[in-house]
Amino acid sequence: MNExxxxxxxxxxxxxxxxxxxxxxxxxxxxxxxxxKILSKKGILCEIQEYSExxxxxxxxxxxxxxxxxxxxxxxxxxxxxKKKWAFDPFEGIEHNGRIxxxxxxxxxxxxxxxxxxxxxxKEKNVxxxxxxxxxxxxxxxxxxxxxxxxxxxDIMESTHFLIIGEPxxxxxxxxxxxxxxxxxxxxxKSAHGSTPELGVNAIEKAAELxxxxxxxxxxxxxxxxxxxxxxxxxxxxxxxxxxxxxxxEFTLDYRVVPSVNxxxxxxxxxxxxxxxxxxxxxxxxxxxxxxxxxxxxxxxIAFLGKLKEKLKKKGILEIVGVTYGTDGAVLVPPxxxxxxxxGPGRLDQLHVTDEYxxxxxxxxxxxxxxxxxxxxxxxx
Numbered sequence: 043m044n045e046x047x048x049x050x051x052x053x054x055x056x057x058x059x060x061x062x063x064x065x066x067x068x069x070x071x072x073x074x075x076x077x078x079k080i081l082s083k084k085g086i087l088c089e090i091q092e093y094s095e096x097x098x099x100x101x102x103x104x105x106x107x108x109x110x111x112x113x114x115x116x117x118x119x120x121x122x123x124x125k126k127k128w129a130f131d132p133f134e135g136i137e138h139n140g141r142i143x144x145x146x147x148x149x150x151x152x153x154x155x156x157x158x159x160x161x162x163x164x165k166e167k168n169v170x171x172x173x174x175x176x177x178x179x180x181x182x183x184x185x186x187x188x189x190x191x192x193x194x195x196x197d198i199m200e201s202t203h204f205l206i207i208g209e210p211x212x213x214x215x216x217x218x219x220x221x222x223x224x225x226x227x228x229x230x231x232k233s234a235h236g237s238t239p240e241l242g243v244n245a246i247e248k249a250a251e252l253x254x255x256x257x258x259x260x261x262x263x264x265x266x267x268x269x270x271x272x273x274x275x276x277x278x279x280x281x282x283x284x285x286x287x288x289x290x291x292e293f294t295l296d297y298r299v300v301p302s303v304n305x306x307x308x309x310x311x312x313x314x315x316x317x318x319x320x321x322x323x324x325x326x327x328x329x330x331x332x333x334x335x336x337x338x339x340x341x342x343x344i345a346f347l348g349k350l351k352e353k354l355k356k357k358g359i360l361e362i363v364g365v366t367y368g369t370d371g372a373v374l375v376p377p378x379x380x381x382x383x384x385x386g387p388g389r390l391d392q393l394h395v396t397d398e399y400x401x402x403x404x405x406x407x408x409x410x411x412x413x414x415x416x417x418x419x420x421x422x423x
Contacts, residue, residue, distance in 0.1 A: 044157075044163060044167055044413060044414075045410060045413075046159045046160070046406065046409040046410050046413055047406070048402060050159050050162070050163070051156055051158075051159040051405060051409050052096070052137070052142065052155070052402055052405065052406070054080070054155040054158050054159060055135065055142055055147070055151055055152055055154075055400075055405060056134075056135030056137070056142060056144075057076065057135070057153035058073060058076075058077075058117070058135075058146070058151040058154060058155055059134070059135035059142070059144035059146055059147060059151055060133055060134065060135055060144075060281075061073035061076065061117075061133075061191065062133050063116035063117050063118045063119050063146065063181075064118070064119055064120070064121050064122070064145070065120065065181075065182065065184045065185050066121075066185060067096075067118065068096070068097055068118055068173060068181060068182055068185065069096040070096070070097055070098055070117050070118055070181040071092065071096050071097065071098045071237075073117050074090055074098045074099070074100045074117065074179065074181075075090070075153075075410060077100055077102075077117075077158060077179060078090060078100060078102075080158065080162075080356055081102050081158065081161060081162070081177075083216070083414060084162055084165050085165060085167070086102055086103075086161055086162075086165055086208055086274060087103055087104075088100060088101065088102045089101045089102075089323075091192060091193065091196060092104070093188070093189070093192035093195075094182075094188065094192075097181045097182060097189065098181060098189075099179060099180050099181060099192060099193050099297055099318075100177070100178075100179040101176065101177065101178060101193075101196065101198055102161060102176070102177040103174050103175065103176045103177070104161050104165060104171070104174070104175045105164070105169075105170075105171035105172075105173060105174045105175050105420075106171070106172075106174060107171065107172045107173040107174055107420075108201055109173050109174070109201050109202070109203040109204075110173055110174035110175070110176045110202050110203060111173055111174070111175050111203055111204050111205075111346070111416065111420075112176045112177075112178055112198065112199065112202050112203055112204070112205045112206065112374075113157040113160070113175065113176065113177050113178065113205065113208065113412075114178045114179075114180065114204050114205060114206065114207050114208070114371075114374065115150050115151075115153045115154040115157060115179055115180070115207070115208045115209075115386075116150060116179070116180045116181065116182075116183030116184070116189065116370060117146075117154060117179050117180070117181060117189060118181050118182055118183060118184050118185075118189075118191075119145045119146035119149065119150075119151075119152065119184065119368065120145070120184050120322055120394050121145075122145045122396075123396060126395075127396050128143075128396055128397055129143070129164045129397050130143045130144070130397070131144075132144050132145040132398070133145065135147070137402070139183055140169045140385070140401060140402050140403065141399040141400065141401055141402065142399060142400055142401075142402060142405075143397060143398065143399045144398065145395070145398055146309035146397075146398070146400065147392070147398050147399050147400040148210045148387075148388030148389065148392040148393060148394050148398055148400045149209070149210060149387075149388065149392070149398070150208055150209055150210060150386060150388070152208075152210075152387045152388055152400040152404075152405045152408070153208025153209070153210075153384070153386040153387060153388075153408065154179060154208070155405065155409075156208065156387070156405060156409040156412065157177050157208065158177070158406050159409050160175070160409060160412055160413050160416070161175065161177060161222065163179065163413060164413075164416075164417075167418060168420060170405055170421065170422040171416070171417075171420045171421060171422065172420050172421075172422055173420045175416060176198065176202075176306050178193060178198055179229065180193060180370055182404050183340065183369070183370050187335075187368075187370055187372070187373050189370070190370035190373035190374055191288070193373075193374070193411045194374070194377065196374065199374055199377065199378060199380065202253050202378070202380050203346075203381075203384040204344060204346045204380075204381050204382065204383075205374060205375065205380050205381070205383075206346075206370065206382070206383055206385060206412070207369050207370060207382060207383070207384045207385070207386070208385065208387075208408075209221045209365070209367070209369050209384050209386050210355075210386050210387065210388025210389065210390060210392065210393065210400075211357055211363065211365065211384055211385055211386055211388075211389060211390075212387075212388070212389055212390065213354065213357075213385070213386075213404065213411075214354075214359060214362070214363045214385075214406060215347065215350060215351065215354065215361075215362050215383055215384075215385050215405070216267075216362075216364070216365045216381055216383065216384035216385065217267070217339065217340040217341075217342055217347070217362060217364070217365055217382070217384075218265065218267045218268050218300075218301060218337075218338070218339040218340070218364035219268075219337060219338050219339075219364065219365050219367075219368070219369060219371060219372065219384060220268055220271070220295070220298045220299060220335060220337055220364070220365070220367075220368075221298070221299040221300075221301075221303070221305075221335050221336045221337030221338075221372065222296040222297075222298060222299075222334065222335040222368055222372075223295070223296075223298075223299055223308060223331075223333075223334055224294065224295065224296055224297075224331070224332040224333040224334070225294070225295045225297075225329050225330065225331050225332060226292055226293070226294050226328065226330050226332055227246045227249070227252060227256075227292065227293055227294075227295065227302055227312075227327060227329040228290070228291075228292045228318075228328050228329070228330065229248050229249040229252065229280075229290070229291045229292065229293075229325055229326075229327045230244075230245060230289065230290060230325060230326045230327070230328075231243035231244055231245030231248055231285050231287070231288065231289045231290065231291070231325045232287070232289055232325075233286055233288070233289035234286075235285065235286070235287070236283075236284060236286055236287060236288040237284035238291070239287050240291070241287075242287030242291075243323075243324040243325050244287050244288060245280055245281075245289055245290050245291035245325060246278075246280045246281055246288045246291045247317075248291070248325040248327070249278065249280065249291040249292075249293055249327075251277075251319075252293075252315070252316075252319060252327060253275055253293060255315055255319075256273075256295070256312065256315060257273060257275075258310055259315060260273050260308065260311060260312075261303070263299070263300050263302055263303050264300070265300035265364065266301065267362065267363060267364030268301075268337075268366065269301050269364075271297065271298060271299045271303055272297070272298045272299065273296070273297050273298075274294065274295075274296040274297075274298075274374070275293055275294065275295065275296075276294045276295075276296045277293065277294045278291065278292070278293040278294075279291070279292055279293075280292065282350065294332070295300065298366060299337050300337055301337040301338065301339040303337065305334065305336075309331075312329055313329075316328070316329060318354050320331060324337075329383050330386050333358070333374055335368050335372040336372055337372075338371055338375045338376065338382070338385065340375075340381045340382045341381050342362070344381050345419060346415060346419060347383055348385070349415045349419055350385070350411065351419060353374045353411055353414065353415065354411070357407075361412060365384055367393070369384055371384065374422060384407065387401070387404040387405045387408040388400045388404070403412035
């Protein structure tokens with residue numbers, strides 16, 4: 043029977059948690075070497091792409107055929123914070139009451155352990171497939187998606203039929219992801235003594251005017267799965283003292299966009315606002331883009347999705363969703379407009395938190411859902 047048992051996946055997850063792939067600093071090579079060792083030992087073809095010091099991606103594949111299904115996950119994790127606040131050591135992978143605790147248990151070493159178990163099971167049973175099953179484990183997803191960008195320098199995404207990104211979704215299927223547009227706006231005024239503000243130009247007050255204008259100009263666009271785009275003023279700084287009119291102020295924009303939003307239109311709107319501001323005010327303003335991730339959306343009629351929907355329906359999971367967080371899909375999907383699903387074990391309220399955990403049963407269920415779908419759709423007749 044082609045079934046992945048708890049003993050075939052949970053120990054792998056626990057071992058992965060024990061590798062401190064915290065980013066920063068982002069050292070992942072030891073964990074990557076561990077994955078290569080256990081896959082290569084069973085005769086599964088693996089390759090390591092060490093694209094930066096101590097940072098690497100892993101590529102593995104099973105099966106044949108011109109097209110491939112890519113299982114994608116990142117192995118780096120965010121810092122654990124104050125370890126004294128954790129009930130269990132964040133880098134031990136402790137099991138307690140049906141949960142596996144540790145940094146990365148949910149985000150997203152649970153899915154990676156499932157991918158490894160799937161490849162090992164396919165190899166063990168010598169399942170003949172009409173498509174290749176490729177594994178892509180990336181680094182640096184938590185800080186800049188450097189691993190996914192490096193992966194594009196290889197042929198990993200060529201002839202990809204479907205991409206599965208195992209970020210935590212509580213086993214719901216997500217076919218849309220918000221994009222990210224970060225910008226910094228700098229406002230230059232004129233200093234003066236605090237008792238004679240009329241002699242200066244208050245950069246903080248001018249920044250406040252700009253913020254109000256931007257918030258009423260940048261659209262809040264609706265989307266059926268992602269609700270609507272949002273704008274957050276995440277940081278503002280300026281001024282030097284109580285009694286000095288501030289000559290400088292800067293603030294940041296965090297705009298989370300839905301797929302229908304055009305970044306060029308956003309740039310044009312901001313530039314028009316600043317051009318008008320600079321022509322009328324004593325203050326001057328400039329803006330710079332800091333970080334951009336495109337929104338992505340997939341075709342909902344792909345056969346792989348349809349098969350997963352059938353299986354999840356039997357478990358009472360009916361909802362198709364979108365995600366507001368970023369994934370490697372923002373890098374991997376756009377070049378070829380690859381169809382994808384974001385689908386993985388783990389609760390959303392466990393992302394980046396103290397005492398992060400994932401449910402053992404959910405990881406096992408996820409492993410078998412994917413394995414069954416792969417075999418039912420792609421096993422040779």
